[in-house]
Amino acid sequence: MNNLEISSLQCFIALAEHTSFTQAANRINITQSAISQQIAKLEKQLKTQLFHRGRINTLTHSGEILLTYAKEILRLEQEAIDYFKEPELEGEIRFGLPEDFATVFLHKVLSDFSASHPRISVSVECDLTLNLLNSFKKKQFDLVLVKLYDQNDFPNSVEIWSEKLVWVAAHNYTHRNKSGAKLPLVLSPKPCVYRARALEALDKANTPWKIVYSSPSFAGATAAVKAGMGITVLPLNMVPSGLDIYRDKSLPDLEDTHITLLTKENAKKSVKSFADYVLKQLH
Numbered sequence: 001m002n003n004l005e006i007s008s009l010q011c012f013i014a015l016a017e018h019t020s021f022t023q024a025a026n027r028i029n030i031t032q033s034a035i036s037q038q039i040a041k042l043e044k045q046l047k048t049q050l051f052h053r054g055r056i057n058t059l060t061h062s063g064e065i066l067l068t069y070a071k072e073i074l075r076l077e078q079e080a081i082d083y084f085k086e087p088e089l090e091g092e093i094r095f096g097l098p099e100d101f102a103t104v105f106l107h108k109v110l111s112d113f114s115a116s117h118p119r120i121s122v123s124v125e126c127d128l129t130l131n132l133l134n135s136f137k138k139k140q141f142d143l144v145l146v147k148l149y150d151q152n153d154f155p156n157s158v159e160i161w162s163e164k165l166v167w168v169a170a171h172n173y174t175h176r177n178k179s180g181a182k183l184p185l186v187l188s189p190k191p192c193v194y195r196a197r198a199l200e201a202l203d204k205a206n207t208p209w210k211i212v213y214s215s216p217s218f219a220g221a222t223a224a225v226k227a228g229m230g231i232t233v234l235p236l237n238m239v240p241s242g243l244d245i246y247r248d249k250s251l252p253d254l255e256d257t258h259i260t261l262l263t264k265e266n267a268k269k270s271v272k273s274f275a276d277y278v279l280k281q282l283h
Contacts, residue, residue, distance in 0.1 A: 002045060006077060009070040011038035012050065016067050019056045042066075075112060082116035082277070090119035091270045096135060097145040099126040100218040101259075104238050105282060113277050120270050128216060130191035136262055142271045143263040145278065147193040157260045158275075160282050165197055165254035168239055169231040169246035182210040183251075184230030186221050189214050197254055198233045205252040235259070 014024035014035070021032045028035075043050050050063035059067060097106070102124070110122060127135070129146045136144045148157070175183060183202065187195040202209045213224040222240055225232050231246050235257055239245060259282075263275045 004042075004045070004070075004073070006074065008038045008042050009073060011035045012042055012063075012066065013070050013074070015039060015051065015057055016059055016063065019058065021057070078280075079112065079116040082273075091268065092121045092123055093271055093274050094123050094125070094140065094142045095144070095274070096125045096127060096132045096141040098129055098132070098147065098218075099216065100234070100238060101145055102126050103218045104240075109278055109281050112281070113274060117270075117273065120274065122274065128188060128191055129193050133262075136264070139264060141264070142267060143261060143275055143278075145259070145261050145282075148258045148260045157262050158279060160259045160261055160279060162256050162258050163235045163237060164256050165194065165233050166236050166239065167231050167246040167248070167251055167254070168225060168234050168243050170226050170228050171242070171244055173228055173231065173244075173246065175231070175248070182208040184212040185209055186213040186224045186230045186232040187211055188216050188221065192216075193257065194233045197257070201252040201254050207250070207252065 010028055011024065011030070011034070014027045015021065018024045018027055021035050025032045025035050039050065046062070046066070048062040049060050050066060051057045052060060106124065110124070113120075113122070125135075125141070129148075132141070132144045132146050135141055136146075145160075175181075185198065187198060189195070199209065212230045213221065215221050215224070221232060222243065224230070226242050233254060236245070261275060261278060263271060267275070
């Protein structure tokens with residue numbers, strides 16, 4: 001059996017995570033036919049079917065097993081490259097990000113970066129986006145990951161992704177839409193970008209609302225929504241298990257949110273290395 005190729009494993013992981021050949025191809029910037037060829041090559045090489053083909057391509061049992069190995073192989077490859085590329089980097093990095101991002105993404109980013117850069121210490125602080133921006137302007141952070149309306153105010157900003165916000169509720173949740181009934185909302189307190197987007201959209205649509213639960217804690221807000229207290233607003237790729245996109249024609253659409261990484265001017269090499277790593281992991 002020939003060795004597994006990194007490019008084939010990258011295609012495999014992209015399709016496993018996005019379930020669509022179109023989305024997988026966009027994710028790693030190659031054609032759909034190239035993705036299909038690499039998956040077929042892997043299946044022939046391993047003599048097993050990796051996906052149940054359809055509108056949504058789901059992993060077979062063999063695919064689930066390979067996914068674990070593939071992620072570890074790519075992680076080790078990147079770790080080796082990073083170590084020999086910049087083994088001398090050291091120091092402390094001050095990193096700020098919202099708690100919901102930390103809950104969903106932070107563990108993976110920090111654990112892998114720390115393994116390849118053991119002499120760099122990353123100090124993390126979670127807060128609401130507008131508070132993080134104020135602290136960043138005061139040079140209290142080396143870099144911050146934030147939700148922006150417009151990144152033009154920050155010359156050293158890099159947009160990681162742009163995604164439409166969605167209304168989110170518990171499974172089988174139904175709002176009793178009586179005449180004049182206010183929509184119950186679970187939102188973070190001011191100043192929160194998601195809160196501002198939601199209330200602005202509802203006010204423009206003349207939809208009455210009331211905030212029934214307000215907390216800066218992502219875990220606390222998620223628990224309140226799961227309990228059926230009300231609905232909330234999240235980016236599509238951050239809807240946690242146990243909650244669903246709430247589809248109600250009476251609710252207004254929400255504008256896109258721009259997830260952006262800001263790095264201070266004249267950042268030291270260790271900060272630039274960490275910024276590059278965050279971009280690579282989350283882009």
